Amino acid sequence: MLRISLSADTYSGIWGDNALVSYEAEGAVIHFSGDFPLRRIQQAARQLQSQGINSASLEGTGWSYERQWAFYCGFANTKTQVELRWASIDEDELELLNARRRSADWVRQVVNATPEAMYPEKLAEEAIAFLGGIAGDAISHELIVGDALVDHGWIGIHSVGRASSRPPVMLTLDFNPTGNADAPVAACLVGKGITFDSGGYSIKSSEGMVTMKCDMGGAATVTAALGYAIEQGLRQRVKLILCCAENMIAGNAYKLGDVLTYKNGLSVEIVNTDAEGRLVLADGLIAATETKAPLVIDAATLTGAAMMAVGSDYNALFGLDKELVFKAQQLSELVNEPAWPLPLEKWHQGHCPSFYADTANSRAQKGGGMGGASNAAAFLSRFVDTDNSSWVHFDLASCFRDSGDSRWAAGATGLGVANIAALLLQ
Structure with a gap:
């Protein structure tokens, strides 16, 4: 040594x-x-x-x-x-360092795994095993796999993932340390778990596709954040929802021009099959709203536009509850995981219009057009009961490095884990 x-x-x-x-x-x-x-x-x-x-x-x-x-x-x-x-150093700090490292190492393990090894069901299994190893009997879960998603109304996850030979999955994991089945859910975490993203029929270039095993970084981040918060003493009930799929191309793939009608009645025209993350997160956010949790946090490697805006050293923050967004930014500074708010107002919801549905999933322009990250966040806001829940969206611009640089090895960084854990502990 x-x-x-x-x-x-x-x-x-x-x-x-x-x-x-x-x-x-x-x-x-x-x-x-x-x-x-x-x-x-x-x-x-x-x-x-x-x-x-x-x-x-x-x-x-x-x-x-x-x-x-x-x-x-x-x-x-x-x-x-x-x-x-x-x-x-102080024994408490030593325990905190070890807990934070366990969460960060787990993120690296699952995000850096090959897409052949880390497919939707495997990601769900890894999340269950990781959190079960921390919280034991306080954890229970439900898996909805493949065509059963349609039976439950989860049209977004199913549509994005149905072209893959490996079925899409929604994982709902319940951390309930109270032991009371009727205990209120204090917070709900939602993660984008696209284990590989070809772009679908809006196919990516080779250079844009080669690192797309990282597109489940949001699911990994919220899972690790929950584990890290539990290790720090979280004692309130929290639900974790992972929206897992491979976005592939086949004869049964979803197509541009399709219209998806979600469980909340909102119809969405597909104008870009590479704007799939928001389609799966919509299901997760509807499910989060059903829990009546007063706090909803989602995380996703959602837009290149966020990376263009804040670079790779910051995550981008969005929310209609400005006080919550400010709190998330303050905590990001406290844990040295920089994050920065980008604009989001209700009127951003009108920036992806459709002639055939309530909204489109993007704009038919490169990168979703001007303000693409805000428009994506506004799309997500349609699926949250923002009148009764405080919601914050992390667009994880800093959670992965395509190649190594002077501070980071290539691959997952773990940035965002401690920030979201700190929000849970608040």
Whole structure:
């Protein structure tokens, strides 16, 4: 194990002026002085890992909780399970670090898995196993698979997933630590679980499709967030709804021009089969509304427009309850998982008009046209009882890296997990 210590002194010497990392007989030293010290620590960890170091021990003074977590984020690797020994700190903080790592490692495991290995039913099974391992008998679940979705009225998930040889699934998981079957549901989490997205007949290019195993990042994020919140002492009833499907092409695939009529009576014209995430989330949000939960949170790798707006270091936030959106942003800063609000008003619901239905699922323009992320969020808002529930939508622009960079390995980042867990604990 390489011993890693911290120094607030700027380095100047054989390792280069202002080097992030220097080496001495006892191990490596990270020099974090300067602007954005947490980013510098994360960059240093990535640098160490890229040099083939997979086992590290954080030692010496200065290793606060936030600095240790920044090191982990840079040190985590796509191909290799790294070994990391935390610095000696407060026992509660140590438990928190371990719990947060378990959730982040699980997200990496399921999101980075190949689409052949991580299909809709498998994703649901992994979520059940992960949360069952944390909460035990406080967890119960229901799976609705394949054509049974139609019988229950879940037309969006079924339509998007019916062309795949592996059936679509809706998972409803109930965390109820009260033991009272009539206990009110305090919050409902909804996650987009598109385990592979070809784009359907609005087919993606090869370069746009190659990383589309990440399109279940929303489902992974809300599942891990619930697990992390439970490990921090969540004692209220929370339901988790995962909307899982493969968006594939076949003779029975849903098509442009189709009209879907949802369980709440809303009709939707399909003008882009690659705007499928909002179609499956609509079912999940209707189901969340049926629970009468006062708080509804959904998360999805929903739009490229959000990534264009906030880049890959932030998640985008949307909601009609401005106080809740502001709270989500405040908590994102507290847990060092940056998020930023983008515009959403009721009138955005009229930005995807249809001649044949109540609304279209997008606009027939590249990327959904101007304001595509806001229009997608507005589409989702149609399926939430926003008069009686507070709702916030996370468009997860920062949850996945197509390739490695100076701070992150390629693949899932886990950004959003602690933010959503913090909202649950509020």
